[in-house]
Amino acid sequence: MNQNSAIKRLFSRPIILFSIVLLIKSAVAWFVVFSEGPSWSMAFTEIPFFLIVFSMIEWLASKRKILYYMIANLLITIIYFAVLMYYKYYGVIATYHALQQADKVTKVGESTYSLITPYYLFIFVDILFFLFFMFRPKYIAKWKERGAIRMSRPVLLVLSAVSFGLCVFNIWPNHASMNEIKKAESMGILNYELYTLFADTTEDEELIAPQDITQQAVNEVKGITEPAAPLYFGADKGRNLIVVQMESFQNFLIGLSIDGQEITPNLSRLVRENTYFNNFYTNAGQGTTSDAEFAVNTSFYVPKNEPATSSDYMRKAVPSLPKLLGGNGYATATFHTNSVEFWNRTALYKAIGFDKYYDQAFYGDDDHIAFGSSDEVLFAKTVPELVKMDAGDQPFYAMVISMSAHHPYRIPEEKYKMVLPDRYKGTLLGDYIQAQNYADYAMGQFLEELKASGLWDDSLVVFYGDHQGVPMYTLGSGEKELINGLVGHDYGYTDMFNIPFIVHSPSGSLPAVMSGTGGQVDILPTVANLLGVSVAGQLHFGEDLFNQASNLLPVRHFLPTGSFINNQSIYVTGDGYADGTNYSLLDNSSLPGSSTEAQFTAVQRLLSLSNSYLLQLPDRTDQTDQ
Numbered sequence: 001m002n003q004n005s006a007i008k009r010l011f012s013r014p015i016i017l018f019s020i021v022l023l024i025k026s027a028v029a030w031f032v033v034f035s036e037g038p039s040w041s042m043a044f045t046e047i048p049f050f051l052i053v054f055s056m057i058e059w060l061a062s063k064r065k066i067l068y069y070m071i072a073n074l075l076i077t078i079i080y081f082a083v084l085m086y087y088k089y090y091g092v093i094a095t096y097h098a099l100q101q102a103d104k105v106t107k108v109g110e111s112t113y114s115l116i117t118p119y120y121l122f123i124f125v126d127i128l129f130f131l132f133f134m135f136r137p138k139y140i141a142k143w144k145e146r147g148a149i150r151m152s153r154p155v156l157l158v159l160s161a162v163s164f165g166l167c168v169f170n171i172w173p174n175h176a177s178m179n180e181i182k183k184a185e186s187m188g189i190l191n192y193e194l195y196t197l198f199a200d201t202t203e204d205e206e207l208i209a210p211q212d213i214t215q216q217a218v219n220e221v222k223g224i225t226e227p228a229a230p231l232y233f234g235a236d237k238g239r240n241l242i243v244v245q246m247e248s249f250q251n252f253l254i255g256l257s258i259d260g261q262e263i264t265p266n267l268s269r270l271v272r273e274n275t276y277f278n279n280f281y282t283n284a285g286q287g288t289t290s291d292a293e294f295a296v297n298t299s300f301y302v303p304k305n306e307p308a309t310s311s312d313y314m315r316k317a318v319p320s321l322p323k324l325l326g327g328n329g330y331a332t333a334t335f336h337t338n339s340v341e342f343w344n345r346t347a348l349y350k351a352i353g354f355d356k357y358y359d360q361a362f363y364g365d366d367d368h369i370a371f372g373s374s375d376e377v378l379f380a381k382t383v384p385e386l387v388k389m390d391a392g393d394q395p396f397y398a399m400v401i402s403m404s405a406h407h408p409y410r411i412p413e414e415k416y417k418m419v420l421p422d423r424y425k426g427t428l429l430g431d432y433i434q435a436q437n438y439a440d441y442a443m444g445q446f447l448e449e450l451k452a453s454g455l456w457d458d459s460l461v462v463f464y465g466d467h468q469g470v471p472m473y474t475l476g477s478g479e480k481e482l483i484n485g486l487v488g489h490d491y492g493y494t495d496m497f498n499i500p501f502i503v504h505s506p507s508g509s510l511p512a513v514m515s516g517t518g519g520q521v522d523i524l525p526t527v528a529n530l531l532g533v534s535v536a537g538q539l540h541f542g543e544d545l546f547n548q549a550s551n552l553l554p555v556r557h558f559l560p561t562g563s564f565i566n567n568q569s570i571y572v573t574g575d576g577y578a579d580g581t582n583y584s585l586l587d588n589s590s591l592p593g594s595s596t597e598a599q600f601t602a603v604q605r606l607l608s609l610s611n612s613y614l615l616q617l618p619d620r621t622d623q624t625d626q
Helices: 003-012 014-033 040-060 065-090 102-113 118-134 137-147 153-174 180-187 189-202 215-222 265-273 288-298 321-326 342-352 375-390 428-453 477-487 520-531 597-615
Strands: 240-246 275-281 331-336 356-358 396-401 459-465 498-504 569-572 581-584
Touching (some): 014 040, 014 180, 215 597, 240 428, 288 321, 321 331, 321 342, 321 520, 375 428
Parallel strands (some): 240 396, 240 459, 331 356
Antiparallel strands (some): 459 498, 569 581
């Protein structure tokens, strides 16, 4: 048989042709997502799924068989593409939960497109090829003719039965694994997607009874006791509170210089002159920036499979920092240059009870960077509003959210404030450094305006990063060498999730450095303590960082289920606890024995307590934003 005849026979059996095509695409996805890359197990796990889908087409279709093959090919290709794109930023396997947020992709287009590596688009080449030939009549006729050839029914039955059996064999023994990456690798990507959909629709989380969700129960799980007379209680009583959330800001930037140029001179000066928490970590999940807003303002954990602002939490009357301070005579407002509709912040601000919000409608679109006006515009227009609030009869709580240093960090060149060496040019890391250097410049202007207005001396002001900025999964080998050189070791989880937390207290009585482990959920009780506002009547999962020596911080979404941070390490779940890995908070090195199974169990209990409490809260009376 000559080569042409073999090719014709291949095309006359679309079930073989399309299986080969999809197997190649699955190899691309496996190469990106799994550390071992493609293997023989890939064929064993992925092909049976293809064959089930294609057997259904063979069984049911006749005239338009090739068209249905192409549709199936396109849909599976989109799944593979979504998986590898999502992994590049989040480090996890995308499921239907992530695809439900697909409308956000159009609003962060530049950020999404920056993750595309040219060879990713290779998986769409065959689709373009088929489309090209679809509109040529002679090929359409041939494809109809070959597609009309029906496979033997007994062969299809055997093929379907064997493929189904293999899918079950791949799925069931691995369904109990807690590590989603390992689970997807063992099941196969498509089997994992199907299993996740099935499991989520058939298995409901059992909620803990409301009477069992108390502050004492939370403290017992965390292993802490609240002091009768906490240190620094009321050190800044009656003062304003200004909370500044810094976009994508990671802790390794503090004090860092390149060729004698300090990247963040203003924030580094803040660290030296105020109280600095150097072991502080993000609690954000899939909703990133908006999740950080939620965690900071509520001291609850974000939901597992969706952003807080897209969850049922937004229908609830959620206990929060704005409500707590509002009940103690504070006016409250939040400031953000993006549209309030993005990430459903309209619902968020109603759920947590801000009196007022300022968004794009207030700031306009002048000096546009990322998704709205620049940080310079943000701070320049915010300070006068803070001055107006300060002139009132009551203290205020203001949350100010920066945005210019948003992924992919491509700020206009006229905004560059430093010159990077050539080795950084054209890299994500270089763009990140330039963007954060500019954000620091704008922050410096903000600080000067706060001081000039007198607000600095009359306000408790805190600063923190919202979430990671340089995903380890996105970096090429050259960029990894660059960032390893900057942090002094192999860049990893402990660097990526470590964000700064800086507290400026006019009282001047606080320590210079606090090295205990903390997270965004701890901000509410920490600032409440300084302001002399009791949180005894409000359930919270964070702790006052000036009065506790131990901590447990669940990591949502960006690491496998069950992962957490304690005082020594980040623990990353394996199939269960026993085969998990501990990474030292000091240098990301392996640190065996630095976590316990009791902590592993406690973290899951904390997440269940938080979720159960929020879901059983009464609905808000105003649901017009839903």
